[in-house]
Amino acid sequence: MRRRQALGTGDTIDAAIAVALAELGATRDQVEVEVLQQPQRRGFLGLKRQPAEVRVTVKEEPGPPPEEGTLAVFNGRLVYEPPPPGGLPPILEFGPEVQVLYGGVQVQREVALTTGLTSLEIVLPVDIDPELHYDVVVDPMRTKAQLVWKRTPGVVHRLADQPPRSRLRLQVVREPVPAPALTVEQVAEIAATAGLKYGLRLGELNQDLLSELEGTYDLAVGTPPTPGHDASIRYVFQDDPKPVDLDAIRIDHFELHGTSGVPKGAVLAVKTPPEPGLPGRDVYGQVIHPSPVRDVEIWVGEGAALSDDGLQAIALVAGLPYLQAGTIRVKEVFELPGDADVSTGNISMDGDIIIRGSVLENIRVQSNTGSIVVHGLVSGATLRTRGSITVFRNVVRSQLFAGGASIARMRMANLLEKLAEQLEGLIAASESIVAQVENLSFESLTKHLIELKFSDLPKLLKELTGCLATAQEAEDEDRCSLVDILDSALFNTDDILKQGLPQLKTYQQLVLRSIERVKEVGVLESHVRVGYLQNSSVEASGSVTVTGQGCFYSTVLAGTGFSVASGVFRGGKVTVESGTVQARELGGPAGIATSVNLLKSGRIVANLVHPNVMISIGVQSFKFDETTSQVKAFLNENLLTVYSGSRKLLG
Numbered sequence: 001m002r003r004r005q006a007l008g009t010g011d012t013i014d015a016a017i018a019v020a021l022a023e024l025g026a027t028r029d030q031v032e033v034e035v036l037q038q039p040q041r042r043g044f045l046g047l048k049r050q051p052a053e054v055r056v057t058v059k060e061e062p063g064p065p066p067e068e069g070t071l072a073v074f075n076g077r078l079v080y081e082p083p084p085p086g087g088l089p090p091i092l093e094f095g096p097e098v099q100v101l102y103g104g105v106q107v108q109r110e111v112a113l114t115t116g117l118t119s120l121e122i123v124l125p126v127d128i129d130p131e132l133h134y135d136v137v138v139d140p141m142r143t144k145a146q147l148v149w150k151r152t153p154g155v156v157h158r159l160a161d162q163p164p165r166s167r168l169r170l171q172v173v174r175e176p177v178p179a180p181a182l183t184v185e186q187v188a189e190i191a192a193t194a195g196l197k198y199g200l201r202l203g204e205l206n207q208d209l210l211s212e213l214e215g216t217y218d219l220a221v222g223t224p225p226t227p228g229h230d231a232s233i234r235y236v237f238q239d240d241p242k243p244v245d246l247d248a249i250r251i252d253h254f255e256l257h258g259t260s261g262v263p264k265g266a267v268l269a270v271k272t273p274p275e276p277g278l279p280g281r282d283v284y285g286q287v288i289h290p291s292p293v294r295d296v297e298i299w300v301g302e303g304a305a306l307s308d309d310g311l312q313a314i315a316l317v318a319g320l321p322y323l324q325a326g327t328i329r330v331k332e333v334f335e336l337p338g339d340a341d342v343s344t345g346n347i348s349m350d351g352d353i354i355i356r357g358s359v360l361e362n363i364r365v366q367s368n369t370g371s372i373v374v375h376g377l378v379s380g381a382t383l384r385t386r387g388s389i390t391v392f393r394n395v396v397r398s399q400l401f402a403g404g405a406s407i408a409r410m411r412m413a414n415l416l417e418k419l420a421e422q423l424e425g426l427i428a429a430s431e432s433i434v435a436q437v438e439n440l441s442f443e444s445l446t447k448h449l450i451e452l453k454f455s456d457l458p459k460l461l462k463e464l465t466g467c468l469a470t471a472q473e474a475e476d477e478d479r480c481s482l483v484d485i486l487d488s489a490l491f492n493t494d495d496i497l498k499q500g501l502p503q504l505k506t507y508q509q510l511v512l513r514s515i516e517r518v519k520e521v522g523v524l525e526s527h528v529r530v531g532y533l534q535n536s537s538v539e540a541s542g543s544v545t546v547t548g549q550g551c552f553y554s555t556v557l558a559g560t561g562f563s564v565a566s567g568v569f570r571g572g573k574v575t576v577e578s579g580t581v582q583a584r585e586l587g588g589p590a591g592i593a594t595s596v597n598l599l600k601s602g603r604i605v606a607n608l609v610h611p612n613v614m615i616s617i618g619v620q621s622f623k624f625d626e627t628t629s630q631v632k633a634f635l636n637e638n639l640l641t642v643y644s645g646s647r648k649l650l651g
Contacts, residue, residue: 004058009051011039020056031056071113072164080117081164089114093169099123122159124172130154130179136194136219142282143222145196147187150214151179182210187219196220197285220283225290228277233298234270235328237262237321262315268328269313271298303330320352320371331370339376340365352387359383359398371526378530387526388542394532403526403541403559410541410559410577414599415464416515422457423508429453430501446504525560532567543579550585561602570594578602586631587613587624604633615642622650 008020017033024031037053069083069090083089093110094100101121102111113120134149154177159170182190187210188202199221209215262268277290298313300306304321305314315321319332331352339357340347346364347353353367358376364384365372371387377394386404403410429449450457525542533551538544543561550567551574561579568585573595579602587594587610596604598617609631613624617633620640630645641651 006056007036007053008056009053011049011051013039013052013054016052016054017056020054024056024058026056026058031058068166069113070164070166071168073159073162073168073170075161076158078117078120078122078159079164080113082116088112088166090165091167092120093167094122095170095172097125097172098170122170124157124159127157128155128177130177132179132182134182134190136190136196138283141224141288142284142286143224143280143288144218145191145194145220145283147190147217147219148215149182149210151181151212153177153179179213181207183207184210191219196283198222198281198283222282222288223280225280225288226278227290228293229272229275230294231274231296232272233296234272235268235323236270237266237268262318262321262330264315264318266315266321267312268304268315268321268330269298271296271311273311299327301327301329303332304328320354320373333370340381353385358393385526386524389526389528389530389540391530394534394548395530395536395538396532396534398536400528400530400536400538400540402528402539403524411557412464413515414577415460416511418456419460419464420508420511420515422454422460423504423511426450426454426457427501427504427508430504434501528558544574569596573597575599576602580605582606584608586610586615589627601635604631606631616640 004024006020006023008016008018008023010016010019013035017028021028021031034055034057035052036055037050039052040050067084067087069087070081071090071092072079072081080090089112091110091112092100099122100107100111101123102113103115103119131152131154132149133152134147136145137148138145156175156177158173158175160173162168162171184202184205184207187205191200191202196219201218201220205217205219209217274293274295276293279290280288282288298306298310300313301324303315303317303319305316306312307314313328315330317330317332318335319330321328321330323329333352333354334347334349335354335356336344336347337356339360340355340363341360342363344363346366348364348366348368350369351367352370353365353372355365355372355374355376359365359374359378359381361380363381365374365381366383367385367387369386372383372385372389374383374389374391374393376392377396378391378398378400379394380397382399382401383389383391384399384401384404387402389400389402391400426446426449430445433445433449526540527542527545528538528540529545529547530538531546531548533546533554533556535552536554537556538554539557541559543563544556544558545562546564546567546569548567551564551569551572553571555572556562556574558574558576558579560577561581562574562576563580563582564584565582566584568588569583570585570588571592571594574581575597576599578598578600581596581598581602581604583606585608586596586606589610591610591612594610594613596613596615598604600618602617604615604617607630609624609628611625611627615622615624615633617635617640620635622633622640622642628644628649630643632643634641636651639651642649
């Protein structure tokens with residue numbers, strides 16, 4: 001149908017439009033205007049003109065909207081209603097989770113279904129199948145079998161139902177699908193397949209538990225073997241009975257501390273026989289054998305015997321029992337039921353000595369081959385022995401020597417090492433000066449050097465001679481061994497510094513050989529153990545232990561360690577060749593001079609250290625000028641290091 005139009009002309013565009021509107025009988029808002037020609041003036045003086053020309057067209061009246069097709073979703077299926085003739089097709093919208101192909105071509109976001117549903121393909125997200133995982137886990141000992149399961153639900157995707165509409169947006173619904181659960185019957189089959197035969201617990205299993213999404217259940221529980229007990233030995237004669245260390249029964253050691261003499265027939269040790277364990281059964285029905293138990297025998301030496309059943313060690317003689325290299329022995333001893341005083345006089349003998357009372361003023365007790373045990377106190381007396389010394393009570397104003405010539409050998413080795421250092425320095429200094437100065441008196445040179453730099457050398461030579469004299473006071477066996485290993489020339493020192501540099505070097509080599517010989521002989525570790533120590537002197541080739549409240553104004557020389565762990569060391573000097581020095585408290589609040597010396601290596605440990613306490617390891621020393629707690633001192637890369645707790649004081 002042709003639309004109504006009219007042409008209009010005029011001097012202006014508005015005039016031309018007015019002409020056309022009059023012809024059409026229409027208003028301005030009812031028409032559309034098309035300008036065909038703009039008005040123009042031409043020629044000389046504007047004598048010729050060109051009018052404006054427009055085409056005016058009446059607008060079409062709006063009619064009813066065209067009819068459209070519809071889409072709906074019913075029971076998850078897309079339903080299509082086609083449009084009437086001349087109508088518009090419905091439009092399908094969708095999100096990124098859905099793929100749509102129309103006519104074999106993938107489309108994006110929306111599509112007009114011009115040909116209906118015949119060529120439409122909708123691809124929803126992939127469904128996830130529900131899963132059930134289970135396993136039977138058996139522990140390494142096979143005494144427990146566990147059923148472990150995990151149920152993972154699945155997911156099904158479908159289109160959400162929607163009413164008919166011309167433009168429909170697809171909505172995807174995710175519906176969970178529960179995973180299947182094991183049944184009690186299935187678990188029974190699983191147990192049979194796994195070979196479980198013993199300790200099954202199917203009767204306690206219920207469906208509610210299996211319906212859990214995941215879980216663990218003890219499907220079968222076996223019977224573990226009951227462990228047995230190794231044999232043990234209790235040493236009755238020791239303070240603290242303890243089972244024997246099976247792994248160290250052949251270690252050579254000598255334990256005396258805390259023992260006393262026993263009468264003939266006394267029980268020295270009691271063996272507890274091994275007790276075998278009981279077998280168990282695994283979840284497969286197999287027997288589990290217990291670990292084998294270890295047996296140990298009581299070993300006896302001289303002075304002791306085994307009972308008929310081998311479960312007891314019996315003393316054959318009255319004497320002092322001791323354990324050496326895992327073997328119980330009893331030494332016949334001299335036993336004094338009361339005090340050692342003026343009524344008994346001095347005691348000197350071979351073998352062990354037990355004094356049930358005290359050792360009083362001016363009494364000398366000496367054992368040439370054994371040990372000394374005093375149940376009372378020692379006051380103003382001297383105890384000397386090649387073995388160990390035990391005093392259960394106090395030691396006051398007394399002298400204790402444990403180790404015989406071993407102490408002398410220990411001292412001799414330390415003196416010789418210091419002498420070797422002094423000689424090495426003296427020789428080096430002499431060689432340096434002789435190389436620079438001619439016609440120099442060697443005697444004058446060495447005298448001058450000793451006065452300036454090596455003043456300790458004459459004292460060392462004097463102490464060396466005194467050390468040998470101490471050894472000569474010891475028992476003959478040790479005295480001979482010490483004299484034999486030392487060259488007599490070692491003690492002829494009167495003219496050694498006057499004979500020249502070659503002779504001095506020869507003497508140095510003699511000292512070095514003597515050091516090696518002394519070390520080869522070794523030192524017998526003899527220990528001292530006392531309850532309390534005051535104004536006394538103690539020397540031991542082994543360790544020295546003070547069990548009571550402390551050690552006051554005393555001198556201690558020990559080879560392998562010193563301990564006053566629960567008491568105080570105050571106002572004296574302790575010297576230890578190597579090992580650990582341990583004290584609860586060193587020194588006193590009043591600043592009493594106290595010295596602790598480790599000649600070679602080891603550790604110094606104290607809970608509390610007061611001012612004016614000097615500690616040294618080797619040639620390095622440290623003096624405390626204030627009260628310090630939790631002290632530890634040791635050599636770290638040959639440097640003296642001192643800590644107070646975690647705070648470093650030196651090193």
